[in-house]
Amino acid sequence: MIVIRAAARSVLRRPGQAVLIGMAIVAATAFAAASLLIALNARTALVAFGMSTPTAAGAVVIPPSDLTSEAATEIAERVRTLPGVDEVAVEYLGDVEVQLGGTTAVWKLTSDPGSGPLSGIGELSAGSAPEAGEVVIGTSTAERSGATVGDVFVAGGRELTVAGIGQVHEFGQDVALIREEDAVALGGSMAPVQIFVTGDPDLDVLNAVAGESTVVGGEERRAEEARSVTDTLVGVFGALSVFVGLAVLSAVVIVSSTFRILLARRAAELALLRCVGASRAQVRRSVLVEAAFIGLVGGAAGVAVGLATAAVLVTAARGAGLLDAPFDAAPAGLIACLVLAVCCSIVAALPAARAAGRTSPVAALGEARSSDARPLRGAPRLLVAVAALVVAALAAFAGVAVASTDEFLGLALAALSGTLVFAALVAVGPFLIRWSALLLRPLASGSVALRLTMSNASRASRRTAAMTTVLTLGVGLTAALTVGVAGASADAEESVARNFPTAAIIPVDLVDDPDAVVERLSADPSVEARLGEADILIDPAPGVTPEALRSAVLDRVDPGVPVYWAADVQAGIGQTILIGQLIGVATIGVTLLVAMIGVTVTLALSVAERRQEIALLRALGVSRSGTRRSVAAEAALAATVGSAIGVTVGCGYGVLALHILGMAGGMPPFGTLAVLGVGVIATSVLAAVAPMRAASRVQPAIGVAAR
Structure with a gap:
């Protein structure tokens, strides 16, 4: 209890420091919670969308792909005569050219009974259920096409009237529900895909009259459809989990660096605790309890932000007709996110806690206030980095090797390789900063502010490296996405040009x-x-x-007769790539946000830690603007190193991913990558505005006297 009280008082006595530490945790936890909730609600919507079997169906007859409409009608008539059968409906499906209002488009048409337990028509906002020669269209379809109730359009040479507008599964495609007899009349453009049966039919008897068709129970069919959708989403959820993990890893790096700086400033306080009888274990537990408390508060705030964000997005999706089910808050998942925040905070504080426990009271009372200025243990860091790079190279080669048989496994191995490279960069980050400072030192000879920056980077390289590594991660992911999207777009254009040498084609085997x-x-x-x-x-x-x-x-x-248009195919591919790009930008954006928070937090603590140093420099004649330029240069140095490494590594892994997916890709978009690097440097300097102002406000006399 003494340890808990001491940790609680430490947090309450320095709420500003707790806020600085918790900002990264809040951002990462909010991202994790929002991603989890959006993924769960999207899964519910996609499973519902993929469930074409009505809940009332007790059995489903699945005809072979070459079954004609006449044969499907005969099977349905035989099924209707069986005992235990209440209703029978044949589902037809097809992509049909529709002419409406002077424009032509391809609509997905599905047959529907119009009413009863086998009907898929939801709540109508206008009109009524369709009769023969009529259709029901979705709300979004009506908005895109401008169709209203009573309009007449031509589908496959047959005139149909819009009878109603309402809830229909659309997902960005124009759709319409038509009656079964109209589907039969459209001929070869509509194919029978399922025959639904209600009641309590005997499956063996159904098999006897179904001919070559397959008969399954309704529950079995619905479970199979749900499983198919879930399997399709495994890759999506896996990629999302990688992004969440990387964002959390960035937060851990930032929090770890922050704790190291804070505990260095509190070395005398911890030494006094040791002098009055506190053991090493008690000091370590006090630091870890403090970290757990900050993680709990920051995690709770992050969960609240993530919950609100997901609720807003899901509500918007419901308004657009993409979701029907109510919002699923997933309390168990939110609790897991909160526990993750606490655990990550504790893990991040472990190195600082161990260092605090190892230091003797006498040494702590007299040591330097910057733990980042202590000598680096080069051998262990280099050993870890070399081992990580070797395993990363092996994982990359393995990913290429298995790509021909399992692309998902190949991408997973590539992601593992990238994560190991990031771990290696974390290990050697301080050395990279020192080498970069030495390399750039000749350029700083004419500026006092730049010389101070290079000196500080060499002396406290671990602090600057913490900013650099998280910036490297964000830039690397963005560069990989940029190269991947550019390569996929080029490959898609090449594929369309290869398969569509003209504006449109008609396969000869379909006429x-x-x-x-x-x-x-x-x-x-x-x-x-x-x-x-x-x-x-x-x-x-x-x-x-x-x-x-x-x-x-x-x-x-x-x-x-199907006519395939190159422009339609290109537009569909472009829309798919755009959706993936938007999702990637959103997820990577959070990682960059966490990185910018790290820049602000680390520099703010750096200014607070170097208050006496800044005051002495002011007393020796350094101006306010000089101190501001020094802090800005420190942010620019970290961003420059992070951008250079991130663009290089990200570009390489983007090309690797394209190779695993079998895409040529072409030349990477170097212009876009250059803009990315410059933009990150400029944004990092903007993130340093608050620490810059704090540094310029340090008064020489006050700073020299402060401790």
Whole structure:
């Protein structure tokens, strides 16, 4: 209890220091909590979206892929006569060209009974359930297309009327629910994919009348669909976990450095505790309890911020029609995030606690107030760095080796390799700072502020290295994402250009008479069509717009004949890459935010620790602006080293990831990477504004007398 009271009083006596330590914990915990909640709610939404089997279905008949609509109708009629069967509905699915309001687009059409337990129509905001010749469209589809209740559009050559608008699974794609008889009338563009059966049918009897189709129970089918969606999300959750782990690791590095600085300033206080009877173990426990308390408070604040952020985002997704289920707060997950914050704070404080316990009272009363100025143990650090780099290289080679059979495992090994490289940088960070300061010292000969910065970086290299390592992590992740997105975009453009040598194609094996199709298309003066090896190649005539080409092609081909447009494919790929890029930017942004918090916190504590030094420099004639420039130069030095290493390492791992995924990638975007490095340096200097002002306010007389 004495240890706990001493730790609590230490926190209450210095609330400002506790806030500085806890800022990184708050940011990392908020990111972890928000990521967890968003991932859980997204999983719920995606599982619901992937569950095409109605809850009321007691059995599902899955026809073979080549089953015709007529054969599916015959199976459904036989099933209806079986005992225990209440209702039967055949689900048809297809991507169909839709003409509405002078524009043409591809909609995903799904058949629906219109009412009853097998209907997937949700709450309608306008209109009513569809009858034959009518459809229900989603709210977002109506907004994008401008369709309203009563509008008539042409789908596959068949006129359909919008009967209602409401909740329909969309996820960014135009969709419509049509009646089963309309799906049959659309012909080959709609395929029977499932036959739903309600009631309590005998599965063996169903098998007897289903022919070559597969029969499964409703519960089994729903569990299989949920498992399929969950397996698909394993990679996404794995990548998100890596980002969360890296953000937490950044926070641990910052908090560890902060504790080391604070305990160096409190060396005399800890020595007095030893003099009045406190044992080494009690001193260590006092420091760890203090860290746990700060982690608890910071973690609670972070959990609250993460919960609020996730709730806002999920509410926005519900408003956009992407989510139907209520917000899942996941209390157990939030508690786990809070425990993680406490544990990380304790782990971060362990080195400082051990150092505080090892120091004798006499030595502590007389030692320098900067623990970062103590000699570095070079051999252990270099040994750890070499070992980490060797294992990282082996992991990278292993990732390339297994990429041909398992891309996910290859990317996981690449991520492990990058993490080990970061660990090596943490180990040798102080040496990198000292070497960088020595290298740049000739450039600082004409400036007192720069000379002070280089001297301070060489003397207290561990403090500057703490800023550098977290900046390296954030810059490295951003550089890897930049190279990866640029490479994926280039590879996608090359793939589209290779597979789409013209504006549109029609596969020859999907039409009965390719020569006749080419002849009909060529009869239109706005269309240039020719027969290729595997496709009918279509281009616009000179001066013809893409919209006019689409209309001409659709007028000349039979209903249900698929036409694939290069622009549509490119737009879909671009949208997918953009979504991944936005997710990556959001997650990496938190890591950079934690890094900037580290810059501010570390420099603020550095100014407080060097108060006497700054006051003495002021007394010797250094101006206020000189002290500000010195602090800004320290931030710029850390950012420059971090940016240079981060861009280099991140670029290398971006190329490695592209190689594992089988993408050529091309040349990295060096211009964008250069802008990234300069931007991080400028942002780091801005993050140092508060410490710069604090340094300039130190008065010579007060500072010299302060302790």
